[in-house]
Amino acid sequence: MMTSRRLLQLAVIVVALAYPIVTSGSPVWQRLGALVLLAAISASAWNIVGGYAGQVSVGHAVFFGIGAYAAVVAFVHLDLPPILGAPIGMLLSVAVAVVVGVPTLRLSGHYFSMATIAVGELVRVLSSTSDWLGGAQGLGGPAMPRTVFDLSFVSAMPYYYIFLAVLTGLLGLTWWIERSRMGFYLRAIKDSERAARSLGVSAGRYKLHAYMLSAAFTSLAGSLYLCMFGFIDPESGFGILLSVKMVVMAALGGAGQLFGPLIGALILVPLEELSNSLLGGQGAGITFVVYGAIIVIIARFLPSGLLSLLERRPHPGTKAAPANPNPASGHAD
Amino acid sequence: MVELSRRALTVGAASAAFAFATDANAEGVVKIGAIYPLSGNSASAGNYEKMAIELGADLVNKGDPELAKVLPLAKGGGLSGLKGAKIQMVFADNQGTPAAGQNQTLRLITEEKVVAMIGAYQSGITLTASAVAEKYGIPFVNPESVAANLTERGFKWFFRVTPVAADFAKAYSAFLKEQKAAGRKVDSIALVHENTEYGNSVASVIADVFAKDKLNVSMKVAYSANSTDVQPQVLQLKEKNPDAAIFVSYTSDAILYAKTMKEQNWKPAILIADDGGFNDPAFVKAMGSVTEGLISRSVFAPGKPGSVAAICDALYKKKTGGDGLDDVSARALQGFLVLADAINRAGSTEPAKIQAALRATDIKPEQLVAGYDGVKFDDKGQNILASTLITQLRNSQYVSVWPKSRATSELILPYKGW
Amino acid sequence: MTTTLLLQVVVSGLLLGAVYALFSSGLSLIWGMMNVVNFAHGEFVMLGMYTAVVVWTAMGGGPWASVPIAAILIGTLGVLAYFLLVRHIMRGPMLAQILGTFGLALFLRYGALWVFGANFKTLPDDLVGHSFILGGIRFEGSRVLAGAVGFIVTVLLHLLLTRTSVGSRMLAVSEDATAAQLMGIRPQRMQALAWALAGAATGIAGALVATFFYTSPTVGETLAIVAFVTVALGGFGSVLGALVAGLLIGVVESLSAFLIGPVYKDVIVYAVFVLVLWFRPQGLMGTT
Known part of the structure; x- marks a missing residue:
């Protein structure tokens, strides 16, 4: 049992590391790997507040856009390599998360989601009126790489490894939170905020901390996006579709689970890219008909996400009870 | 380090160019990639442009006897400069997002091995898509995006046919x-x-x-x-x-x-x-x-009977079932014809030769679908004779x-x- | 600036707001009854609009024909969506709703692109009759009709929920499905009924909006966000709240576009929305 699990882990690590080398003959597949990882970073970042704390933000593009714009502004206005804007974007995102989070995190359920949608749209419209941010036309990064620090490569391989490193760090941090006291409190808040409060958990504070952390990493994903694509405009930075995609990716894989967003990204990003490559040229929007239908089918049969498939297997007879690591509870009745 | 990345770039481009040249010639087919908004908010315009470019490819491949009198490129039987090689269009959907535009351009260049690109309607998407073509050393002809900065990037492979704002x-x-x-x-x-x-x-x-x-x-x-x-x-x-x-x-x-x-x-x-x-x-x-x-x-007005514009308008109406050429579709068709003309003169599918032919482009107004004063590119790749009606x-x-x-x-x- | 002009702006805003209320009422009903946010709501409206376009092009029928047809079609779509999808995703977490209905939205939006093409469609603008002037203020026939129907539909839905036995059974299910079942109410039947009603109201809205708006596959996106904000502002479970919120948003939008600048009207609407939630987390007329 232990060894087969170890083997599986090893295999995953080998595949993850070797992927861009194996696919080096095909820039498209290589790039697809990088795109999956980038999507997984933002969805995993969303997962901290949306999955673990159960606060379904549908406005996370705000942070993604701040990250992307911070990077491009570093280049356009300060003549620095875009990636140097990333830490500034993260700090700014944390600050915005406090400003937005303090009033909205008090809202329950759908109200919070709707408020985050409104904030997202508000920021999108405002960004398109700012000449400093390039207005609606958007801003471009370095047209041609000046130094390697511009992170502008022809091959997707460097992006792949950078994204892999960031994702690993983020998942490591999430794993640590999961097992820390904060993770315990977040789960309690998600189950029942009232109960958690009555036990003396400062729900507001923990939710806000999760929101801030989530914002910082979403912002980093935005900065990385800018380095790879070299262009940002209000729609691709702050668009509502971007926010919804983060939610959908995490929900599809399994929100509130460490690898849920990654699984979601592994399914959705290739699905989107491949269906567009195969069907998009015909120009009838079949791409999204297929894409939408597959999401509907997964939601219909696995409403808790794909990872719920694995959960059920060890407990065939029982009613979807969460795995209990404590053997003592086995003979309770 | 700077040197390294630049060298990698040129080597990559050169070897890619070589691979493409042999590939395309072997089949007697010239593949051109087209990236347009075929879904999303601008899908209406994108689909009209797609039809205009398809019409252009038909003019080169199948020809039209009446049009051939005024436009030699339309005499049919493929590109005469390439022993009658036929043009094959590969369309991709940019979905109205710069990211999809870039991903699909990469696919057209590396998987479909197109020898040149045309697109991409929205200026922001043209910006990201042409950046990929530039890195791979593939000519990118832009028939319709008007943002001024597109030709200010020092690109060597970017050519814009349309007038700007x-x-x-x-x-x-x-x-x-x-x-x-x-x-x-x-x-x-x-x-x-x-x-x-x-x-x-x-x-x-x-x-x-x-x-x-x-x-x-x-x-x-x-x-x-x-x-x-x-x-x-x-x-x-x-x-x-x-x-x-x-x-x-x-x-x-x-x-x-x-x-x-x-x-x-x-x-x-x-x-x-x-x-x-x-x-x-x-x-x-x-x-x-x-x-x-x-x-x-x-840029389009049907003009006198027998002119390039009038004949193309009639052919386009037949293709769409009623809608004539308009500003956007005429620009797309014109952009395509400029590119086809350059490939024909290059007599090769090697990107560098197409690029050189594009630079040497000099088309007179009576040969145009669009109402420009001609087509001639400056060092930045802008058509200096573009004008509007x-x-x-x-x-x-x-x-x-x-x-x-x-x-x-x-x-x-x-x-x-x- | 004359008072008449300002009054004209306010009237335009009120009519617009009534239309917002009209196409939000279906969303509001579902949200209130089942705590489900339908991310495909905009696409339901869009299909209602295409119904009106098709009824006009195929048989030359105006709203009198297209409204009942759209009500039946979109009502059926609502029931289908409930039995085939929503019923199942309700077993999962709240996120499953976003996942499932967003997938449905993409499916419907691009299905429409496939079937109807990307081109913008419009109905002839004298279909509902011409505009008329009353006290120096112009009223557009099609908007007045849509606004009035919006008002009537909302009030009828409100009366249905609060004054009839079907309504009280529906509310019972929404409060506690298990308890309702013990009292002999079949929750699934009530919920399917809610989806049928919501679909019908949305279909009516679409058919009427099409008389003065353009129709395209992506038009639902434009309308959906307005509907979300309207319903959330009005308050959870309050159909009447959505009406008030719709009127408020319409007037705020018109006035801010006229006085401050059209670019900022959305910013102001969203800011008002967030502010209202700051003071009233349950919306204008919602109950906690």
Whole structure:
């Protein structure tokens, strides 16, 4: 049992590391790997507040856009390599998360989601009126790489490894939170905020901390996006579709689970890219008909996400009870 | 380190170029990639452009006897410079996002092994897509994006056939000054534009040019594209009642403005609509009857019978089942023909040779579908002979009214509307 | 600036707001009854609009024909969506709703692109009759009709929920499905009924909006966000709240577009929305 699990882990690590080398003959597949990882970073970042704390933000593009714009502004206005804007974007995102989070995190359920949608749209419209941010036309990064620090490569391989490193760090941090006291409190808040409060958990504070952390990493994903694509405009930075995609990716894989967003990204990003490559040229929007239908089918049969498939297997007879690591509870009745 | 990445770049480009050349020649087929918004908000325009480019490919591959008399490229049987190699178009959907534009361009270049690219309608997407082509050393012909910065990036593989926003602004300015000289009142001008890339860039250039030319832009109204309602804007216009109004809008808002102006019963003496939505065949069909006398710009006017433009217009109508060429589709077709002409002259599918042929392009106005003064690229890849016509909507059809030398009909003012 | 002009702006805003209320009422009903946010709501409206377009092009029928047809078609679509999808995703977490209905939205939006093409469609603008002037203020026939129907539909839905036995059974299910079942109410039947009603109201809205708006596959996106904000502002479970919120948003939008600038109207609407939630987390007329 232990060894087969170890083997599986090893295999995953080998595949993850070797992927861009194996696919080096095909820039498209290589790039697809990088795109999956980038999507997984933002969805995993969303997962901290949306999955673990159960606060379904549908406005996370705000942070993604701040990250992307911070990077491009570093280049356009300060003549620095875009990636140097990333830490500034993260700090700014944390600050915005406090400003937005303090009033909205008090809202329950759908109200919070709707408020985050409104904030997202508000920021999108405002960004398109700012000449400093390039207005609606958007801003471009370095047209041609000046130094390697511009992170502008022809091959997707460097992006792949950078994204892999960031994702690993983020998942490591999430794993640590999961097992820390904060993770315990977040789960309690998600189950029942009232109960958690009555036990003396400062729900507001923990939710806000999760929101801030989530914002910082979403912002980093935005900065990385800018380095790879070299262009940002209000729609691709702050668009509502971007926010919804983060939610959908995490929900599809399994929100509130460490690898849920990654699984979601592994399914959705290739699905989107491949269906567009195969069907998009015909120009009838079949791409999204297929894409939408597959999401509907997964939601219909696995409403808790794909990872719920694995959960059920060890407990065939029982009613979807969460795995209990404590053997003592086995003979309770 | 700088050196390293640059060298990797050139080596990559050269080896890629070599691979493509052999690949394409072997099959007697020249593959060209086209990236357009085939879904999303601009899908309507994208699909019209796709049909125009398909028509262009048919002209080269199958030919049209009548058109061949004036345009040798259309005599059929493929590209004569490449032993009759046929053009094969590979279309991809940019989904209206810069990211998809870039991903798909990469696929067309590396998987489909296209020898040249054409696209991508929205300026932002043209920007990201052409950056990929530049890195791979593949010629990118842009028939229609107007943002000024596209040709300011020092790119070597980027060629833009269309006039840019400044050309439009100068045409409007000259046109309005002519009206003033003829005794019409043009003391106050309203500039109404949508607030995405297209409207913003065009409107700011118009404002700059007008300021220089001492034309008084008395009010500027920016609004968000895809509005649910435009009544407040129309009421604002009604209150200030400027002598002339210029609209820069996409189709969705163009329809709402036309409807709302009729509802609120307001019309200026001169109503100019900058191309965009007002030239969309769907707009003309639906709103033509309530926008009689609307002035617009277009690179396209059907022209005299027997001209390249007139024949292509007829062929396009046959293909679409009724919709003739308009500003956007004519630019797409023209862009394609420029590229096909260059590949033909290059006599090769090697990207570097196509690039050299594009640089040497010199097409005379009588050979054009679009109403340019010719096609000739400067060092930045901009067509220096690109120009625009001013057209007027008459009985749900645009006719050219300015400049005089190209006009097919007399200008009728004031604006009649409904 | 004359008072008449300002009054005209307010009237335009009120009519617009009534239309917002009209196409939000279906969303509000579902949200209130089942705590489900339908991300495909905009696409339901869009299909209602295409119904009107098709009814006009195929048989030359105006709203009198298209409204009942759209009500039946979209009502059926609602029931289908409930039995085939929503019923199942309700077993999962709240996120499953976003996942499932967003997938449905993409499916419907691009299915429409496939079937109807990308081109913008419009109905002839004299289909509902011309505009008329009352006290110096212009009223557009099609908007007045849509606004009036919006008002009537909302009030009828409100009366249905609060004054009839079907309504009280529906509310019982929404409060506690298990308890309702013990009292002999079949929750699934009530919920399917809610989806049928919501679909019908949305279909009516679409058919009427099409008389003065353009129709395209992506038009639902434009309308959906407005509907979300309207319903959330009005308050959870309050159909009447959505009406008030719709009127408020319409007027705020019109006035801010006229007085401050059209670009900022959305910013102001969203800011008002967030502010209201700051003071009243349950919306204007919602109960906690």
